[in-house]
Amino acid sequence: MSELIPVLLALIILIGGVIVAAVLTWFERRLLGVWQDRYGPNRLGPLGIGQVLADMIKLLFKDDWVPPFADKVVFIFAPTAIVVAMMMGFAVVPFAPGMMIIDVNIGLLFFLGMTSLAVYSVLLGGLASNNKYALLGGLRSAAQMVSYEVFMGLSLMGVVMMSGSFSLVAIVEAQTDLWFCFSQILGLIVFVIAGIAESHRLPFDLPEAEHELTAGFHTEYGGMKFAMFMLGEYLGLMLISCMIVTLFFGGWHGPALIGHWLPPLFWFGFKVFFVICFFVLLRAAIPRPRYDQLMSLGWKVMLPITLINLVITGAVLLWMEGAG
Amino acid sequence: MLEITLFYVAATIALVATVMAMTRTNAIHALIYLIVSLLAVAVIFFLIGAPFAAALEIVIYAGAIMVLFVFVIMMLNLGERGDQQERQWLQPKIWIGPALLSMLLFVELLYVISALEGPVSATAVSAKEVGLSLFGPYVLAVEIASMLLLAGLVGSFHLGRRYLDRGDLEKEGE
Numbered sequence: 001m002s003e004l005i006p007v008l009l010a011l012i013i014l015i016g017g018v019i020v021a022a023v024l025t026w027f028e029r030r031l032l033g034v035w036q037d038r039y040g041p042n043r044l045g046p047l048g049i050g051q052v053l054a055d056m057i058k059l060l061f062k063d064d065w066v067p068p069f070a071d072k073v074v075f076i077f078a079p080t081a082i083v084v085a086m087m088m089g090f091a092v093v094p095f096a097p098g099m100m101i102i103d104v105n106i107g108l109l110f111f112l113g114m115t116s117l118a119v120y121s122v123l124l125g126g127l128a129s130n131n132k133y134a135l136l137g138g139l140r141s142a143a144q145m146v147s148y149e150v151f152m153g154l155s156l157m158g159v160v161m162m163s164g165s166f167s168l169v170a171i172v173e174a175q176t177d178l179w180f181c182f183s184q185i186l187g188l189i190v191f192v193i194a195g196i197a198e199s200h201r202l203p204f205d206l207p208e209a210e211h212e213l214t215a216g217f218h219t220e221y222g223g224m225k226f227a228m229f230m231l232g233e234y235l236g237l238m239l240i241s242c243m244i245v246t247l248f249f250g251g252w253h254g255p256a257l258i259g260h261w262l263p264p265l266f267w268f269g270f271k272v273f274f275v276i277c278f279f280v281l282l283r284a285a286i287p288r289p290r291y292d293q294l295m296s297l298g299w300k301v302m303l304p305i306t307l308i309n310l311v312i313t314g315a316v317l318l319w320m321e322g323a324g
Numbered sequence: 325m326l327e328i329t330l331f332y333v334a335a336t337i338a339l340v341a342t343v344m345a346m347t348r349t350n351a352i353h354a355l356i357y358l359i360v361s362l363l364a365v366a367v368i369f370f371l372i373g374a375p376f377a378a379a380l381e382i383v384i385y386a387g388a389i390m391v392l393f394v395f396v397i398m399m400l401n402l403g404e405r406g407d408q409q410e411r412q413w414l415q416p417k418i419w420i421g422p423a424l425l426s427m428l429l430f431v432e433l434l435y436v437i438s439a440l441e442g443p444v445s446a447t448a449v450s451a452k453e454v455g456l457s458l459f460g461p462y463v464l465a466v467e468i469a470s471m472l473l474l475a476g477l478v479g480s481f482h483l484g485r486r487y488l489d490r491g492d493l494e495k496e497g498e
Contacts, residue, residue: 074352105450109379116387120359123394127352135398142395146388153383166451 006101013090013101021234026052028280035284062223067129070220074128079225082121082232086239089114093242094169096252096264107168108160111243112153115198119145121232122200126217137216140291141200147298148197154306155190158313159247172251179250186309188248190302195244197294199236202283204294241275242268249275331371338364349410351397355390362386373448 026041026049033040044050066072092107094100104110119141126138160166162183163174171180181188197204205216213219218229245251249271252264289297341361348354362385369378400406458466 071350071352074356077356104375106375106379109376109383113379113382113387116383116391119387119391120394123391123398124352124356127394127398139395139398142391142398146391146395149388 005099009095009099009101010091014087017087017090017235017238018231020238021231022052022056023049024234024237024276025055025230028283031277031280032284035281056227059223059227064223064225067131067220069130071128071130074124075220076225078121078125078128079221079228079232080121081124082118083228083235085114085118085121086232086235089239090235090242092168093239094172094246094251095268099265100169103167103169105165105167108156108166108171108247111168111239112149112156115152115236115239116145116149118198118232118236119149121229122217125221125229129217129220131220133213134217134219137213137219141217144197144200144204144294147295148194148302151190151298151302151306152194152198154303154310155187155194156247157306158184158187158309161310161313161317168246168251172246172253175250175253179248179253181248184248184309184313186305186312188244190306190309191248192244193302195240196279196282197298199233199240201233201237201279203286203288205288237276237279238272241272241279244275245271327371331368334364334367334371337361338368347414349407349414351406351410352394355393355397359386359390362390376449376451376454 029051030040030042030048033042040048041051042048044054066075089111091101092104092110094103122141122145123138126134126136126141129135159171159180162180163171165171165174174180218226221229245268252268254260254262254264254267338361341357341364345354345357345361348357362381366378366381366386369375369381
């Protein structure tokens, strides 16, 4: 039976991931509506949830067109890369004790590797479209993602130092007494910002900034291929949220005192839901920065913060080791 | 047994992808094959008991360095013209010299491998051991690499700075 859990979980993630991503498209629009004092899609079905179905039918039955001037093979391959990479990323997420596909001792690095592979989707999509707006979007995403990957990796090193392992299960277990969101507050801030930049969502969606690049890297995409890009983006949002909860908010551990009232899986899901809502709030509240502002924020603010965090964490750990 | 099968599958993918990377005339297609080859090598690292090296292979080589390669190709954006030029350069007679030389290396490699006994050690190397050996026996190499990176950093800073201050330079020239 225990051998079957990873297989079952993989199937649940494959199917559930797609469904949750589809529902998220509606949920995000409704929530944005609430925060921006308007309705959002509210006509189809209860609360407008039928909108998900309508959107899916529309996207599935659209003509699957490849522009004649595009690089055909790469154009078709590009949207699949982001979905595959993000789905692979879920393999190491520990949802609850014993509920994960695989617990490897390089879990954190595996996650970083998968997010860095997802960049190719945007890059190759922009390049294969053979369109200047798509190319500009792809170029921006390359520079943005490669830069923010650096801080993303570095901001997690504090967590790794404190738990002494790259394994995500070990990291969650190290947070039994105190969540890392208190002791690694600087790491958390940098990781959240880098996470938004990596999943290129508003306010950091410069690769597709519609007011200057029409639709950026997916200008030429439509129908199912466009849906794949969207699916990848929402899977990325979910993956980043899962990672924030795992690394900084105690994973499956509930809050002290009331933590035992409900099962670990509920606490994990609840916290992920909360983080996703926070990301939507960011989208509703903050306007898009200019491209050079984004890059200088990265290299002039985020990099020093992560390095300071690393030095302080290391010093405190060594000091505690000497004292204890 | 399963591991050996997996190894040979990954090794075949790596070899085929590398050959394809060398023979493509379209730079982007060649790069995608090169990325596939790197991923296959990462799988091999994982199988022979170096998971840390496998993860770094994906994060650094496939995830960062190759992205920069694609970035440069996008900046140049040669398109069809680049393909034609490449096709001209990749004449069959160009291949003779390198093929002969690598044939010699291949024979040498076969000889060395046949002299080896049994499989390479299959104990897993953890991240901690890699770190300890980097700052223990190989500390000189780490220092040299960091100096090289610093030189690169200073160089690119210099180039970027001159571009920004060109107005001032021109004023000085007047």
